[in-house]
Amino acid sequence: MSVRRYHCQLRQSATERRADTHPLTWRLREDRAMVGLDEYLDKGGYAAAREVLGKQSPDDVIATMKEANVRGRGGAGFSAGMKWSLTMKGPGIPRGYLVCNADEMEPGTFKDRLLLEQQPHLLIEGMIIGGYANHSRFGYIFLRGEYIEAARALSRALEEARAAGWLGNDIAGSGYDFDIALHTGAGRYICGEETALISSLQGHRANPRTKPPFPGQSGAWGKPTVVNNVETLCNAPAVMRHGAEWYQGLSGSLSEDGGTKLYGVSGKVNKPGLWELPIGTPGSELLELAGGMRDNRALKTWLPGGGSTGFLLPEHLDEALDFDTIGQLGSRMGTGLLTVINEDQRVLSLVRNLEQFFARESCGWCTPCRDGLPWTVKLLQSLERGEGEQGDLDMLDKLGSDLGPGKTFCAHAPGAAMPLQSALKYFRDEFERGIAHPPHPVQANPIPAGEA
Known part of the structure; x- marks a missing residue:
């Protein structure tokens, strides 16, 4: 089995997945091939988008998402409905953008990849609903560049949706115009931060921006912009089809x-x-x-x-x-x-590996992150070799604090500090064993009285 298939397999059979209990995965095929447009339509695809565009207002959609308590699945857990309600809209406000964050670079994470490769039409339908709710005129899928198979699936699905009238002008006769472009990024972890993603999307270096203004007020090209994770957007069709009460009942x-x-x-x-x-x-x-x-x-x-x-x-x-x-x-x-x-794995080595990743992926914008993370790696490498010095653990404690929330420009450094701080809390003895204790000093013979 290839690495790609191994990482993306869902260990549930089709008989275990049902529309009323598994809204994200019930359509997936046993052969793990992409669910094309015809099959997606046969399984109720785009029915939610048709109903929303024909019968509901953007405020109705936002109210349902709030009531369902769809929390962002990218990691932060912020209410998607609340985020949508904060988008600047109204007379005189230009229509902006809906951006899907598909730059899945979190170590140990491969959930969005499954949806992107095997069920791209679910994401497209979710983006249509999200774009409508946020008065967006265009959507972008910001995809991690290494996700080659996902790029192929998304490109095919976007062509199918556009040819069938689900993207473009006057979608499903609703009068709503919306299209989506696929943008493959260079593969930088910092693009998981929404303002860094927007900077990269515009062709600039992927540095985070000052907030406020938040993207919902001034995002891509100065227009109101909403950034949501793949899994978050894929929840929208089922929520709008079956209602907030049903969605709440799933948990x-x-x-x-x-x-x-x-x-x-x-x-x-x-x-x-x-x-x-x-x-x-x-x-x-x-x-x-x-x-x-x-x-x-x-x-x-x-x-x-x-x-x-x-x-x-x-x-x-x-x-x-x-x-x-x-x-x-x-x-x-x-x-x-x-x-x-x-029990056989060394937490110190795991943490050193993680901190090397975070140090490499730092955008270098602020001092605690740019200088603190490489310093952390050097200390951990010394401890890993058994060459640590007295005071190294105290310095790691201080670095963890200096990298914490509110001390840096964005959440990159606080995220890097969390595994370090928790490892020091629970497995401090492993770090202490990396300190090279100096030999006991030889006691000098005291100088006899009177010879000084």
Whole structure:
């Protein structure tokens, strides 16, 4: 099996996935081929867009998304309906843009890739609904450049949708004009930050911008701009088709958040993969679906949602995997894809690897991030070699604090600090073993009295 297929496989059969329980994945094919336009239409595709454009106002759409409590699936968990309500619109305000963030570069994350490669029409329909709600005149899919197969699927789907009248002028006879362009980026992690993404989209260096103004007021080319994650937009068609109450009911008593979530597990487990489950499903159930730990090794620690989340312990597995619960544990749910670490793996080495990635991906805009992350890597490398010095751990503590929220221009450095700080909290002894203790000094013979 190729690497691409391995990473993108969904470990649920078609009989386990139903439209009323698996809105994101029930249409997927068993052969993992792309769901084309004809098949998508046969399975109720674009019905939500037709109903929205023909019967509802943009404010109606926003109200439903708010009531459903669709929280952003890119990592931050901000209400999509709330974000849409903050877009500047009205008489005299130019129509702006809807941008889909498909620059999936979070370490350990591959959920959007599944949707992009196998179900691109679901994303297109979600963007039509989102564009209509936000009075957008055009949409962009900002795609990670390495996602070659996703680019092929999206290009084909955009051509099919345009030829069938689902993109372009007067969509479905509604009078609404909207089209979408595919933009492949250079593959920079910092483009996960929405203003850096907008800068790159405009052809500039991918540096974050000062906020305010927020993109909803002045984004791409100075126009109101909304940036949403792939999975977030893919939720919109089902929400508008079945209603907010239905969407809230999908998570039941597990969480106050609505809907389902594409969860995943990677690392040393027997069956890594993805599952669409009610949001709030505990990590222990995910680990069970992944076939448990490989070679019967014990679980040591885990990351709940990518490399920029904090380490948690085995006893945290029974907690609900939702934004608020994981936040209360001192981490972030992030993308909801677990990375598991067994008892044989060295947390110090894992953290050093992550911090090298974050240091390399920094845009270099602000001092704590530009200089603090390489400094962090050097200290971790010394500890990894057993050449650390007294005071190195105190310095790492300070660097973690200096990289924290409110200390840097954007959230890149705080994301990098979270695994470092949590590793120092839970596995400090591993870091201490990397300090090269100097030999005991030889005691000098005291000078006899009177000879001084």
